[in-house]
Amino acid sequence: xxxxxxxxxxxxxxxxxxxxxxxxxxxxxxxxxxxxxxxxxxxxxxxxxxxxxxxxxxxxxxxxxxxxxxxxxxxxxxxxxxxxxxxxxxxxxxxxxxxxxxxxxxxxxxxxxxxxxxxxxxxxxxxxxxxxxxxxxxxxxxxxxxxxxxxxxxxxxxxxxxxxxxxxxxxxxxxxxxxxxxxxxxxxxxxxxxxxxxxxxxxxxxxxxxxxxxxxxxxxxxxxxxxxxxxxxxxxxxxxxxxxxxxxxxxxxxxxxxxxxxxxxxxxxxxxxxxxxxxxxxxxxxxxxxxxxxxxxxxxxxxxxxxxxxxxxxxxxxxxxxxxxxxxxxxxxxxxxxxxxxxxxxxxxxxxxxxxxxxxxxxxxxxxxxxxxxxxxxxxxxxxxxxxxxxxxxxxxxxxxxxxxxxxxx
Amino acid sequence: xxxxxxxxxxxxxxxxxxxxxxxxxxxxxxxxxxxxxxxxxxxxxxxxxxxxxxxxxxxxxxxxxxxxxxxxxxxxxxxxxxxxxxxxxxxxxxxxxxxxxxxxxxxxxxxxxxxxxxxxxxxxxxxxxxxxxxxxxxxxxxxxxxxxxxxxxxxxxxxxxxxxxxxxxxxxxxxxxxxxxxxxxxxxxxxxxxxxxxxxxxxxxxxxxxxxxxxxxxxxxxxxxxxxxxxxxxxxxxxxxxxxxxxxxxxxxxxxxxxxxxxxxxxxxxxxxxxxxxxxxxxxxxxxxxxxxxxxxxxxxxxxxxxxxxx
Numbered sequence: 001x002x003x004x005x006x007x008x009x010x011x012x013x014x015x016x017x018x019x020x021x022x023x024x025x026x027x028x029x030x031x032x033x034x035x036x037x038x039x040x041x042x043x044x045x046x047x048x049x050x051x052x053x054x055x056x057x058x059x060x061x062x063x064x065x066x067x068x069x070x071x072x073x074x075x076x077x078x079x080x081x082x083x084x085x086x087x088x089x090x091x092x093x094x095x096x097x098x099x100x101x102x103x104x105x106x107x108x109x110x111x112x113x114x115x116x117x118x119x120x121x122x123x124x125x126x127x128x129x130x131x132x133x134x135x136x137x138x139x140x141x142x143x144x145x146x147x148x149x150x151x152x153x154x155x156x157x158x159x160x161x162x163x164x165x166x167x168x169x170x171x172x173x174x175x176x177x178x179x180x181x182x183x184x185x186x187x188x189x190x191x192x193x194x195x196x197x198x199x200x201x202x203x204x205x206x207x208x209x210x211x212x213x214x215x216x217x218x219x220x221x222x223x224x225x226x227x228x229x230x231x232x233x234x235x236x237x238x239x240x241x242x243x244x245x246x247x248x249x250x251x252x253x254x255x256x257x258x259x260x261x262x263x264x265x266x267x268x269x270x271x272x273x274x275x276x277x278x279x280x281x282x283x284x285x286x287x288x289x290x291x292x293x294x295x296x297x298x299x300x301x302x303x304x305x306x307x308x309x310x311x312x313x314x315x316x317x318x319x320x321x322x323x324x325x326x327x328x329x330x331x332x333x334x335x336x337x338x339x340x341x342x343x344x345x346x347x348x349x350x351x352x353x354x355x356x357x358x359x360x361x362x363x364x365x366x367x368x369x370x371x372x373x374x375x376x377x378x379x380x381x382x383x384x385x386x387x388x389x390x391x392x393x394x395x396x397x398x399x400x401x402x403x404x405x406x407x408x409x410x
Numbered sequence: 411x412x413x414x415x416x417x418x419x420x421x422x423x424x425x426x427x428x429x430x431x432x433x434x435x436x437x438x439x440x441x442x443x444x445x446x447x448x449x450x451x452x453x454x455x456x457x458x459x460x461x462x463x464x465x466x467x468x469x470x471x472x473x474x475x476x477x478x479x480x481x482x483x484x485x486x487x488x489x490x491x492x493x494x495x496x497x498x499x500x501x502x503x504x505x506x507x508x509x510x511x512x513x514x515x516x517x518x519x520x521x522x523x524x525x526x527x528x529x530x531x532x533x534x535x536x537x538x539x540x541x542x543x544x545x546x547x548x549x550x551x552x553x554x555x556x557x558x559x560x561x562x563x564x565x566x567x568x569x570x571x572x573x574x575x576x577x578x579x580x581x582x583x584x585x586x587x588x589x590x591x592x593x594x595x596x597x598x599x600x601x602x603x604x605x606x607x608x609x610x611x612x613x614x615x616x617x618x619x620x621x622x623x624x625x626x627x628x629x630x631x632x633x634x635x636x637x638x639x640x641x642x643x644x645x646x647x648x649x650x651x652x653x654x655x656x657x658x659x660x661x662x663x664x665x666x667x668x669x670x671x672x673x674x675x676x677x678x679x680x681x682x683x684x685x686x687x688x689x690x691x692x693x694x695x696x697x698x699x700x701x702x703x704x705x706x707x708x709x710x711x712x713x714x715x716x717x718x719x720x721x
Contacts (some may be wrong), residue, residue, distance in 0.1 A: 014719065084456060084562045086718040092457035099454070099562075112486045124478035125563055153489075215474035 002096070004177055004208040005059040005082065009091035012052040012077050012232075017165070019297040051077040053232040054091070061096075061176075064199075064209040066219040066240055068247050069229035070374065075212045078229070079103055079181050097208070100126060100175030106166035111155035115146055115165055118154050122169045136172045143194070144168035149165065160205065164191055171198045177208045182215075196222060216244045218315050246316065251358075251375055259361070259376050271363045271370040276311065278359065278379050281346050287384035288401055291347050294325060296361060297342045298371075304337040307365050311345065314358040315399070318375065321360075322352060322399065351402065355382035355395035423714050458531070465711040466617075468564035476567050476574065483575035498579035499586050502534040509534075513651045522653045523685035525594050525719050531587055532678045533650035536612050539580045540619075540670060541641045547572040547620025548627050548637050552721060559718040566710060569624035573616050591682070601680050604692075608676040611695045615669045618702035625710045644668070655686060669695035669702065 052074045059065050069075050080086045082093055083101035108125035119140055123133035133140075141150055144165040146157070151386035155161055180199065200222060203209050205364040213219050219226055219240055225247050226243035228236035230250075236243050260274040274297045294311055311325040325345050327333050333343070357379055386392045386401050393401075469476075488494040506527055513519045514526030521529035550572040557563055591597070626634035648670040649657075657665050665671060672695025675688035 080559075080718065084454075085559060087715040088456065089458060095456065096452045101562065104560040107556035108563075110482050110486055112489050113482060117482070117485060120480050121482050124474040125557065125561055127472070127475075127562075130474060130478075164530055234601065278679060292681060 002061055003058050003092065003094075004061045004063070004097055004337075005095050005210065006057075007078075007082075007091070007093040008056050010052055010055040010078070010081060010088050010093055011050060011076075011088070011090040012081060013089040014049050014051050050232050051079070052088070055232070055234055056091075057227060057234065057237070059208055059210065061208055061334060062203070062206045063225065064203040064211065066223035066226035066243070067210065067212045068216075068219060068226055068243065068385050070251075072231075073229040074232040075229055076103065076181055077232075079179050079210070079212055083179055085209060090364040093130060095177060098127070099177045099179060100170065101179035101181075102167070102170045103165055103179075103181045105170060109154055109166060112153055114153050115141075115150040115157070118165065119169055121336045122166060123173075126173050127170075128173055129311060133169075140165075140168045140172050143171065143198075160191075164384030167191075167195055171195065171202075174202075175207065177210070178202055179210045181212045211299075213339070215319050216248065251318065259373055262373050262376075264374075266372040267362070267369040269371065270305060270365055270368075271298055271307065273298050273361050273363060273371050273376075276359060276361050276376050278375075278377070285382055286379055287382045288352060288354065288385050288386045290381075291349055292347050294345045294347075295342055296338075296345070298363060299340045300370075301339060303339050304365060306335055307333075307337055307363055307370075309333075310362045311363075312360045313350075314360060316356040316358060316378070318358050318360070320399075322345070322357065323350070350381065351386075351400055352381050353393055353395045353398055353401060354381055356380050455580065462538070465564070465566055466707065466716055469566040469570070472564050472567055475563060476571050479571035480574035483571065485574065486577060491686075495578070495582055498582045502531060502538050502583050503586065505534055505538075506531040509651045516556065519619075519652050520656070522645065522655065524596060524682045528587075528590050528594055528596060528682060529678065529684075530651060531590060533674050535580060535583050535587060536608075536674050536677045537645065537648060537650045537670070538583070539576050540616050540673075541645070542579070543573040543576045543616045544620045544623060545637055545641065546576070547616075548623035548633055550620070551624045551717065552627050552631070552634075555721050558721050565714055565717060566621065566624075566707075569621040570617055572624075573620055587681070596682055598681050599683060604676065604680040607696075608673060608680050609693070611669060611676065611692065611699055612673040614699035614703055615673060615695075618706040621710050622706040625706075625713050625717075628717055644670065646668055647671075651687070654688060655692065663694075666691045666694040667698060669698045671695065690713065 053079060055074070067075050077086070079101065080103060081088050082095065083099060083103060085101075085103065106122070108122045110121060113121065116137075119137060120130065120133050124130070141147055144161070144167070146161050146165050146324075149157065154165070157165070178199070194276065196218060199209060199211070203222070209222075211219065211223060223240040225238065226240040227234050228243050228247050236246055259276055275295075276297075277295045277338065278286070279293055279295075280286045281293040284290070286292060296309060296311060298309075307327070309327045313322045313323040313325070314321050325347065327343075358375060359377045359379070360372075360374050361376045363370045382390055385395070387403065444653070488497070491497065509530040510527045514521065514530065519526070547569040550568040551558055551565065554568060557568065558565060623633055623637060647665070647668050654665070654671060654675050672688060672691040672693075675686070676682055676692045676695075679686060679688055
């Protein structure tokens with residue numbers, strides 16, 4: 001087999017802050033300061049961030065390779081470099097074959113144009129020839145299931161239709177190397193299955209797929225091999241199942257470290273969340289009908305004016321957020337909080353099926369992110385007799401539970 | 411900071427399977443072939459630093475996209491309007507009437523020996539094309555961030571496409587100018603053969619200015635506010651409402667450095683039986699325009715690789 005993609009020491013550095021986005025006056029000031037600045041090594045400046053650092057890998061033709069990692073691990077940066085949207089700061093990649101990349105589906109659609117017109121436009125944006133689009137037009141439209149609306153401006157489409165049409169165009173690009181970033185969050189479950197099927201077909205057709213996701217199930221079912229990225233570096237690689245397993249393990253291992261001791265946090269640090277605990281409000285084990293009580297302890301060096309606290313409850317793999325407990329959405333806190341304290345939040349019954357849930361916490365101060373900890377903890381929801389019939393679905397069937405009544409019409 | 415010293419070669423090409431590990435020297439040939447076509451395989455090399463070939467050559471290889479973008483702009487601009495493309499004519503016609511009244515009748519400004527309304531309209535055609543194109547061109551990158559940061563297209567295409575959609579407006583107005591010439595009984599002479607040259611000067615100036623402003627706008631949003639001011643000043647520095655012959659001789663060389671002088675005056679001279687021959691202005695413009703294009707492309711190329719990071 002020959003190599004389709006080879007990356008050698010790919011690195012990408014970003015400058016933090018807004019100084020890149022200058023105004024003329026700033027540019028002039030910078031030009032004046034430049035001789036002074038160049039004395040210091042700009043690479044050591046804490047205002048720079050390596051979004052990607054020394055990433056090397058090889059992908060053979062016909063392989064389907066997954067790239068996993070948490071938010072900010074560098075997955076999207078890597079795909080943007082491979083798609084030639086942005087340039088690496090150092091290192092290089094060699095790509096043998098036509099690349100089709102789907103970083104964000106539908107970039108290039110124009111809302112005033114009809115579905116038909118957008119198919120041609122988006123096709124051209126993705127690098128397809130006019131006659132190529134013409135040849136595949138019917139196939140694209142039927143794949144997207146929008147036949148009836150093809151001459152309607154896409155601004156009147158539902159977001160699902162819009163995304164389906166966009167994915168359909170991209171899926172029919174028939175590139176030799178397909179680069180896909182997390183687009184399976186598109187549309188309903190049936191359409192997601194269809195997209196996965198189309199990608200599998202692409203792969204079996206001898207083409208190469210680079211697939212980024214934190215949907216662990218999609219990675220294991222689609223990919224033979226996977227790479228795990230963390231803080232811009234490849235930290236693990238190998239068979240997809242093994243990498244996924246280790247990815248889940250590290251996520252869970254992180255949750256075992258107390259929030260107070262976690263070092264992988266975001267924000268300016270002016271407030272620190274030191275613990276988050278979740279329990280059944282009545283003091284029992286958490287079950288599907290439980291009202292939960294979240295206790296969040298924070299500390300700061302001064303009192304907090306108009307802070308915003310956010311606790312999100314996720315699925316086990318942090319792919320979806322089920323709930324956001326937001327002090328902005330549900331008021332009740334005083335405008336000024338003491339420098340140290342513990343917040344308490346009690347919810348309605350959580351109505352979730354049995355399974356593991358993860359927590360993420362964040363606090364803002366005057367609109368600036370002060371502290372954020374992902375994978376801040378996890379808890380298990382146990383099944384209870386939610387419907388009083390002894391029959392409840394588990395997490396593989398549904399996430400939410402809702403009481404409902406059936407009857408015969410008339 | 412952006413460039414590692416041993417990897418300045420940027421994007422080069424290897425051909426064939428043997429080339430995978432060993433980037434060959436020479437111009438880059440990026441693969442744009444359709445699956446199944448009989449085109450030799452080529453390897454795209456991605457590294458820091460872009461080349462002239464990657465900026466201009468890539469845009470040329472994606473010229474079909476240029477066509478679709480122009481077509482999209484036209485469709486979107488005149489959709490949901492009542493008179494549609496007639497708007498292309500309404501604006502210069504209105505300005506022509508206003509100028510005829512205030513500049514022609516009230517101020518008695520001379521008009522190179524042709525009736526003032528035709529004189530003004532023939533000046534407004536290239537001018538409107540220029541001013542509308544650079545306004546839209548300057549917004550072409552920051553107004554379409556999704557085409558810059560979410561998908562790969564050769565970015566040079568975007569400001570050029572912004573110009574393209576106004577070419578149709580230009581052609582429509584051209585028909586109206588023909589009607590006016592018929593009405594006033596003015597026939598073009600052999601000078602009409604100069605028209606392609608004049609239009610090249612106009613296109614060159616427009617693309618150079620539009621492309622430069624588009625790139626500058628990515629970094630400095632001051633451009634958005636500056637373009638209307640720039641257009642206004644430039645309008646008075648161009649013989650649209652008045653003949654170039656009114657400009658004092660000692661200022662004439664400086665005045666002619668504005669390539670729009672050669673383009674607008676040349677356009678009028680090529681079509682109308684005016685009593686001037688602006689060959690000097692045109693010659694100066696012919697020297698200035700390639701220089702402007704080169705400078706504009708050089709700047710665009712230099713900042714092209716940072717667009718996605720700072721837009």
